[in-house]
Amino acid sequence: MKINDKTLLLSKKSEWLVISIFWLIYTFFDYTGNGLIRSVQGKTFFHLPDLFSITMYFVQIFTIFIIYTIVAPKFLKKINWKTIAISLILSFATFIFIRYVIEQVLTDILFDKINYFEGTPLSFYIYDNLHYGTFIVFSSLFIWMAVHLIKTLQKTNSIEKEKKEAEIKFLKAQINPHFLFNTLNNIYSLVSINSDQSLKAIENLSAIMRFTTYETHKESIEIEQEINYIKQYLALEQIRFGEKFFVKTAFDIQNYNTLIPPYILSPLVENAIKHGSVRESENPIVIDLNTTKDFLEISVKNKINQHQKDQEKGIGLMNLKQRLNHYFENQYQFEIQNDYITFTIYLKFPLNAEN
Structure with missing residues (x-):
């Protein structure tokens, strides 16, 4: 699944801004600390940095750059003791090598100066630079891991969001065929007996299909639209069953304009x-x-038709349960009571939630 990098909070520009701010803060405190030491010694707080103080800042900049762009990305994508050890060794080696090139080679060529006396033992040179490089090495690795963790979490969240969106589109796509299997059988029954009510049934079906075509693909709709859909559906079934169609409805809605996810009650x-x-x-x-200011509650109770066998029984309810999980996670109640004579469903979910 492709993730759009523009959606990520930390762009490359932001990453380098974080690193630049870190280095500037470090430089400020380093200079301030040295100034305080000079003040205690009776010297002036402000001074022009000497050659090797300036070169050390360049050593730090190049070290941070190489660790952040080469060492850490290469070895720390999978963090374990082995990769941490390799990253530390290479990072310190990078600091030592860069400092040697700048302060022992370049300054010798350009200014005829070197930081360490000739004949300095290699062991001492490495040990001394382990001390000077510790803060920069650990800070560089820590910043990279922190940024990498943030980007990983963002990508994970983005993938999860796209996955949920794909799932909800799939579940909504299942709704229309499931509904058509029911309603087209009704129309067929009416047309087959040349009933005058077939035109009314087609009119109802047209209204219902407008709802399923245009409204169910929205993130939210007004409660009134869903209730109108239910009424159209019941009217269609009333035509099919005639006088022997017994359904009692009670709608107590505080605000018909309240938004809910589409096709959640039907x-x-x-x-x-x-x-x-x-x-x-x-x-x-x-x-x-019925609805209150904060919640919607619906219960539907029916006597089970013992003579009707349907291999697709439960498809609508399974889809609904998955959609409820998507919209409300654990902030809803969905209860089913089945004593094999009476089947009752109770649903309660919060209104004005971010769907």
């Missing part, structure tokens, strides 16, 4: 109609929907 109703018994006046399907 699957409960569709499931009840598809798998429940709708022809018994003493056991009607009961749909109870």
Whole structure:
């Protein structure tokens, strides 16, 4: 999956800005510290740096650059004791080599000066530079690991977000075929008997398909739109079943303009109609929907139709559960009670949440 680098918080420019700020802060405190030492010794706080104080700053800059661009990216992408040891050895070697080239070779050529006397033992030179290089080496490696960790977390979050978006698009794509399997059977039944209600059924289906085509692809819709969809759906089923269609609805909505994820309530109703018994006046399907300022609650209760067998039973509810996880994570209640006679679904989720 391709990640757009422009979406990352830390661009290359930002990385180098962080490094530059770090080096400037270090230089400031280094100069200030030396100035305080001179003040204690009775000397002036401000002074022009000598040659090897200036060259040390260049050594540090080049060391940071090489560690950050070559050593750390090469060996610390997988952090373990081996890669840490190799990175430290190479980083210190880099500092020592750069300092030798600048202060023992270049300054000798340009200014006829060297920092370490001729004949300085190699062991002492390495030991002394381990001391001077410790802060810069560890700081450079730490900054790279911190930036690398931030970028890794950002990429992980970006991948997870794209994965969720892909999943939700897939789940929404499953909604329309699932719905069509139900409604087209209804239309077929009406047309086959030349019912005058077939035109009304087609009108209802048209309204429903407008909803599933244009609204379900949005991130959020008004509650009123979802309720209108449910009413159209029930009207279509009423035409199909005629007088022997018993459904009780109770809608108590505080604000019909409140936004909710699309197609989040309808699957409960569709499931009840598809798998429940709708022809018994003493056991009607009961749909109870209400909202408060902060929450929406819906319960759908139906008597189970023992004569209807459907191999695709539960597809709508499984999709709904996955979508609820996507939209609300663990901030919702989704309960199913099934005693093999009555099937009840209860759903509660927060309103005005960031969907």
